[in-house]
Amino acid sequence: MKRGREQGEEGLHGRITAGPQPQLTEEQLEQLPTLLEQGAEAHGFQGQVWTTKRVAALIKKQFGVRYHPAHMSRLLKQLNYSVQQPIERATQRNEETIRIWKEVQWPKLKKAQQEGRTIIFVDEAGFYLLPTLVRTYSPVGHTPTLRVPLTRDHLSTIGGITPEGRIFMQMQTCAYRAEHVVEFLRMLLRKLSGKLLVIWDGSPIHRAKAIKEFLAAGAARRLHLERLPGYAPELNPQEGVWNLLKRRELKNLCCRNLSCVREALVRAKKRLRHRREILQSCFTHALGEVIEQA
Known part of the structure; x- marks a missing residue:
């Protein structure tokens, strides 16, 4: 009611809350898919498997930004990544x-x-x-x-x-x-x-x-x-x-x-x-x- 009295009808319109600023810059976010494509072993992990915990560790190592692993699923979805079952391939393949x-x-x-x-x-x-x-x-x-x-x-x-x-x-x-x-x-x-x-x-x-x-x-x-x-x-x-x-x-x-x-x-x-x-x-x-x- 106060907003209506002070700002009129325009003040009653819904507004989107901005929320906190992202810790990663847009430039850093654009670099992340390239780092992930290099594979987990290229960044010191054992096995070519990416988990939310490993992605959080990668971001902390590369950009100095600390994220909780639970937040990584939302960030990866934003990058068009999804949880998938990998296809097994023999190392003896030519x-x-x-x-x-x-x-x-x-x-x-x-x-x-x-x-x-x-x-x-x-x-x-x-x-x-x-x-x-x-x-x-x-x-x-x-x-x-x-x-x-x-x-x-x-x-x-x-x-x-x-x-x-x-x-x-x-x-x-x-x-x-x-x-x-x-x-x-x-x-x-x-x-x-x-x-x-x-x-x-x-x-x-x-x-x-x-x-x-x-x-x-x-x-x-x-x-x-x-x-x-x-x-x-x-x-x-x-x-x-x-x-x-x-x-x-x-x-x-x-x-x-x-x-x-x-x-x-x-x-x-x-x-x-x-x-x-x-x-x-x-x-x-x-x-x-x-x-x-x-």
């Missing part, structure tokens, strides 16, 4: 070899379709009794307990995907050996007509004597094998299929035995095989494109 394969070798391999060959990416994976993702409701303050068998028993699987979105899969309770891989290749030759181009990683079971004998026995007339660069699973679209099965189709699944895992995996595979567009997107994610159909 990035130049991977780049050359994707930019040079892969375009050559795509021409196999012009020769009437069917391209199929193959990979192995394991499905365990322990669930991949678990979400459940529970009273506040009462953390639920999930009782599962603590065992490393798992279902071994081998699968393949074509550019058309067709998927193939076999499973067993024991680990895959070269002779089991040969049986999977025989199955592909039965179900897919014409010549095949199988692309997979350099696992020892893919280079074993049994594979070479299988090719020498006549399979080489229809089957050609190509190897992906080492430590580059992201180039294999079949990895995307495993991700869909584990983190989407079978999430929150708690099984008591491997028979339950097998039944659930078979049903999940049947559901997934009808989603051709989603399966084809595995190629887009891995190779940056969808192969044109021959």
Whole structure:
């Protein structure tokens, strides 16, 4: 009322409170992303991981400004940073070899379709009794307990995907050996007509004597094998299929035995095989494109 009497109608309008002045200048704030891009190890930390505590320590070291770590999340959000789960990459990777394969070798391999060959990416994976993702409701303050068998028993699987979105899969309770891989290749030759181009990683079971004998026995007339660069699973679209099965189709699944895992995996595979567009997107994610159909 006093403001209205003294300043009139204009004095009643809402005003934004300025608040305290930022401790970092605009110039210092512009320098911070460059410092963060150098990596945590470049500033004396162990491991390339940025946390709010480390960012606060970096600012204090570089600019002499003390911030509470809890405030760093707001500051990082202002810089368009967010909390993310990093992608793990093996230190043995040869990035130049991977780049050359994707930019040079892969375009050559795509021409196999012009020769009437069917391209199929193959990979192995394991499905365990322990669930991949678990979400459940529970009273506040009462953390639920999930009782599962603590065992490393798992279902071994081998699968393949074509550019058309067709998927193939076999499973067993024991680990895959070269002779089991040969049986999977025989199955592909039965179900897919014409010549095949199988692309997979350099696992020892893919280079074993049994594979070479299988090719020498006549399979080489229809089957050609190509190897992906080492430590580059992201180039294999079949990895995307495993991700869909584990983190989407079978999430929150708690099984008591491997028979339950097998039944659930078979049903999940049947559901997934009808989603051709989603399966084809595995190629887009891995190779940056969808192969044109021959």
